Amino acid sequence: MSKAEVLAQVEERLTLFRGLKGLRFVDAGFKRGLEDMERQAETQSKEAGLMRVINEGFWNTMDRDVQVALVLTPDNYLIRRSNDLLKLKDGGGNLLGEWINPERAEEMKEREDVRFISHDFVLYKGADMEGEPYFVLPDVDFLYLEGVEGICNITSSSPSGPADEYIRKELGLDEPRLMSHLIGFDIVED
Template sequence: MIAVRLQLHSTKEGVYVEHENIIDNVKNVIVHMEGVETTYLLNEENREIVRELEKKADEMTLMGLGRGDNKGVKAVLKNNVVFAFTTNMDFNWPEGPNIILMHGERVVGHDLDDETKLEEMRACKDKLVIANIVIYDTSVLKGMNAKTNPLVVVMPPKTCKELECVDKVCNVVLASPSTPSDEYLKGKMGLEYPHGTGTFLLGFDFDSSRS
């Protein structure tokens, strides 16, 4: 019986060490991504605070259009491990769309990074451009009620190609946090919110099937 307990203890210790090594490997990849500055490993308390901040952010009216739904952050917080990291202007954002406007089950708009396409959209009378957000059918705004029939501003989960080849890592999710979470995370990292500095959350699971 004692031998069995010792073996279980040894196994758990070995798994712990392996997980710590995987976390270190992921952190090393993150810090070498172009435009990344500071990293921070979230604990359970941090996760719960971000979760509550995102709930409050979802209830707020975003861009005067409707409520939010940060599906990306919600997905990240389900992962085994969650990192926050700050970025500067050299960071390459994930390929869009990074914001999707939903009305019921219908996609009615999203962000565009192509200035030429944005100019084309601005020239269309039936489309509305707000900053780099395009609403493809303005008729959806007629009679819309922000409380009972709102637009939903969805921030979808994104992939992170830099981590696809890291050993024993799976279900990698990248997400952009809301402003309250952004400020909270920067505070945890001791930053003063300098202009041009953003934050991302990155989560992943341990893949025991890969050796």
């Protein structure tokens, strides 16, 4: 199967995604712009004296052969089904806290080693902190492309605020209520 045929299958599958308002494959210029915006966001949080934020998911997505930018309505399935959107780690990489979806919140509500600081973010009690804490935006599972022939190593990520705005502007959907998301995957070699 040619790369063009694989990408056509991916696009066809993604157009079925609930809440999709826009979709664009990321070319080299778009990718450079996205990477610049993400670097800017990481630098700005540090310069503002805020807790450092590392968007591991974004950089892993950018390491794949192909990236797809999506713009979605707030009622899309992605956030509700995700498990890992935000983690709080220390300088040693130890997990101090994390965002949890409603199902995990229900499972964790009786645990004594968990402290809810909101309905969807917990801190783990008793963690010995090493070094400065920082936030990590990890890879987000994207199961909607599973089974598409010709692709592998599927991942996705939530971009930073500046990159989100950049994506929405590039796709002509500059409405603040919308959100963007990035998908990355490798093409299977024949």
